[in-house]
Amino acid sequence: MAKGSRGRIVRIGAAQSGPVQKSDGRQAVVARLLELMKQAKAEGCDLVVFTELALTTFFPRYYAEDRADMDPWFETAMPNPATRPLFDFAAGNGIGFSLGYAELTPEGRHFNTQILVDNNGRIAAKYRKVHLPGHADYEPRRSFQHLEKRYFEPGDLGFPVSRAFGGVVGQCICNDRRWPETFRVMGLKGVELVVLGYNTPSTNSLRPEETAATRMHQNHLCMQAGAYQNSCWVVGVAKAGSEDGHHLMAGTAIVDPDGFIVAQADTEDDELVVHDCDLDACRFLKETTFNFVAHRRTEHYKIICEQTGAKPPK
Amino acid sequence: MAKGSRGRIVRIGAAQSGPVQKSDGRQAVVARLLELMKQAKAEGCDLVVFTELALTTFFPRYYAEDRADMDPWFETAMPNPATRPLFDFAAGNGIGFSLGYAELTPEGRHFNTQILVDNNGRIAAKYRKVHLPGHADYEPRRSFQHLEKRYFEPGDLGFPVSRAFGGVVGQCICNDRRWPETFRVMGLKGVELVVLGYNTPSTNSLRPEETAATRMHQNHLCMQAGAYQNSCWVVGVAKAGSEDGHHLMAGTAIVDPDGFIVAQADTEDDELVVHDCDLDACRFLKETTFNFVAHRRTEHYKIICEQTGAKPPK
Numbered sequence: 149m150a151k152g153s154r155g156r157i158v159r160i161g162a163a164q165s166g167p168v169q170k171s172d173g174r175q176a177v178v179a180r181l182l183e184l185m186k187q188a189k190a191e192g193c194d195l196v197v198f199t200e201l202a203l204t205t206f207f208p209r210y211y212a213e214d215r216a217d218m219d220p221w222f223e224t225a226m227p228n229p230a231t232r233p234l235f236d237f238a239a240g241n242g243i244g245f246s247l248g249y250a251e252l253t254p255e256g257r258h259f260n261t262q263i264l265v266d267n268n269g270r271i272a273a274k275y276r277k278v279h280l281p282g283h284a285d286y287e288p289r290r291s292f293q294h295l296e297k298r299y300f301e302p303g304d305l306g307f308p309v310s311r312a313f314g315g316v317v318g319q320c321i322c323n324d325r326r327w328p329e330t331f332r333v334m335g336l337k338g339v340e341l342v343v344l345g346y347n348t349p350s351t352n353s354l355r356p357e358e359t360a361a362t363r364m365h366q367n368h369l370c371m372q373a374g375a376y377q378n379s380c381w382v383v384g385v386a387k388a389g390s391e392d393g394h395h396l397m398a399g400t401a402i403v404d405p406d407g408f409i410v411a412q413a414d415t416e417d418d419e420l421v422v423h424d425c426d427l428d429a430c431r432f433l434k435e436t437t438f439n440f441v442a443h444r445r446t447e448h449y450k451i452i453c454e455q456t457g458a459k460p461p462k
Numbered sequence: 463m464a465k466g467s468r469g470r471i472v473r474i475g476a477a478q479s480g481p482v483q484k485s486d487g488r489q490a491v492v493a494r495l496l497e498l499m500k501q502a503k504a505e506g507c508d509l510v511v512f513t514e515l516a517l518t519t520f521f522p523r524y525y526a527e528d529r530a531d532m533d534p535w536f537e538t539a540m541p542n543p544a545t546r547p548l549f550d551f552a553a554g555n556g557i558g559f560s561l562g563y564a565e566l567t568p569e570g571r572h573f574n575t576q577i578l579v580d581n582n583g584r585i586a587a588k589y590r591k592v593h594l595p596g597h598a599d600y601e602p603r604r605s606f607q608h609l610e611k612r613y614f615e616p617g618d619l620g621f622p623v624s625r626a627f628g629g630v631v632g633q634c635i636c637n638d639r640r641w642p643e644t645f646r647v648m649g650l651k652g653v654e655l656v657v658l659g660y661n662t663p664s665t666n667s668l669r670p671e672e673t674a675a676t677r678m679h680q681n682h683l684c685m686q687a688g689a690y691q692n693s694c695w696v697v698g699v700a701k702a703g704s705e706d707g708h709h710l711m712a713g714t715a716i717v718d719p720d721g722f723i724v725a726q727a728d729t730e731d732d733e734l735v736v737h738d739c740d741l742d743a744c745r746f747l748k749e750t751t752f753n754f755v756a757h758r759r760t761e762h763y764k765i766i767c768e769q770t771g772a773k774p775p776k
């Protein structure tokens with residue numbers, strides 16, 4: 149439970165990262181994250197939300213014939229010597245965080261992973277990205293590559309939620325936010341707060357006329373709909389700016405259960421966005437408009453689970 | 463198919479209704495709808511989208527101890543003498559329409575129904591509202607009643623789509639738009655255009671501090687997310703204004719497959735909003751970001767179909 153006197157308010161620091169260049173080492177990146185954590189602590193945050201693949205550049209834009217050549221971008225243990233300072237700071241200062249990184253398991257499996265660390269510095273929950281965007285093979289027609297399907301396998305943990313920070317907390321990552329199934333699965337588990345990171349190019353590799361504004365609109369639209377339709381808070385945190393000439397959108401946002409953005413990043417750099425999220429604000433819509441047991445009609449949803457692709461009528 | 467020279471463009475007239483008072487007869491209401499159809503024909507529309515319960519006031523705000531007392535609000539046949547002029551105009555002028563009304567079947571069943579009528583004046587598809595909002599019994603704690611669950615049974619037809627107007631067309635009604643399952647089921651059937659009507663109070667009967675602006679935001683948010691996440695057009699048409707002192711929101715909107723509102727009503731009265739909807743604009747996202755077969759992970763969605771209510775962790 150949250151601290152008694154503050155009730156169900158969780159002060160969240162959405163810790164946007166500026167760009168991470170290919171040549172930047174883990175130690176330098178972690179120093180930047182630690183700086184954001186210190187700022188969050190100074191501002192009284194309970195939880196700091198870091199971005200997807202926070203420790204490295206967005207390496208899936210680079211093609212490697214041999215997938216193993218990309219293994220240096222992956223973490224084989226968490227914490228590890230590079231990230232230990234984040235865990236130590238959390239434990240020493242009673243502040244939690246979530247962190248996205250590329251995970252290489254002892255069995256040699258690759259996931260796009262995010263962990264939730266409690267205010268004792270212990271990993272409370274792990275999530276592995278389910279909806280991998282992009283493609284598995286080099287595609288010359290694209291203005292740049294997006295090879296997540298090459299370097300990761302789809303997450304095998306579903307969309308777990310856990311009791312943490314005084315409420316029910318879930319995680320997802322980047323492209324997961326575009327899929328209403330992501331939020332609904334967690335909504336059915338009573339989620340009150342979804343934390344997610346994203347690394348999203350500002351241009352579409354297949355549709356150059358698609359504007360950055362269109363893409364930002366869609367980024368926020370999905371998070372706002374996910375929040376409202378499941379009556380939960382959504383905290384979406386970008387890695388932003390130009391990574392070796394490849395631009396990622398910013399737009400880090402905290403969305404309330406009514407689907408409004410209540411706090412948003414101003415820059416494309418390292419930036420902390422702080423908001424007091426009252427988890428009790430989730431209750432009203434969960435008990436009325438989105439009282440699932442009263443209103444959902446699962447007998448008409450079967451195709452959602454039974455059919456993967458679209459099948460237009462003859 | 464759409465007329466050859468115009469390709470896959472469907473010119474849609476979103477025909478918002480102003481208020482219908484309790485004392486207004488069907489004939490007077492149909493005369494207003496017919497006026498909108500004539501205007502749509504003059505503007506070259508292929509399809510006119512009317513609202514939910516277009517023929518009557520929003521009667522579920524009134525309580526009747528004996529449900530049968532409400533039967534006069536229902537249509538026992540469609541077309542019927544009152545609505546025949548709409549069908550005749552459609553056939554005579556080669557223009558289609560969708561129309562919401564309360565349906566009482568020969569078996570005595572009550573549905574909140576919407577039909578799609580083709581440009582020969584024939585009923586091409588029928589939909590019965592699945593997600594009935596509100597409640598079944600009188601609730602004194604509410605500032606007004608919303609008794610859809612009393613007077614209707616949930617739709618028994620699922621979310622069908624059909625080939626019409628040169629594309630794949632689906633329907634839903636009002637509260638259905640708040641549920642991502644609605645759009646997803648149709649998205650899995652390749653839907654390119656969803657037409658829907660709504661009668662939505664401007665205030666929340668249980669939360670007086672909820673502003674009309676909040677409610678309008680949520681109205682549009684759900685339609686925009688449904689459009690983008692399934693890469694289809696969504697046309698949402700209000701019955702608006704004050705019905706015997708009960709105010710309904712306007713906000714009739716046409717949403718493109720990128721999730722943008724491209725045309726919107728300015729008034730709370732009878733008003734036609736016209737837009738050329740290019741169904742080919744649905745293709746890009748259906749083949750890339752929302753290529754369902756490439757990206758959906760149904761193995762993690764089961765709870766959506768198997769569990770109705772929310773179950774938070776212990």
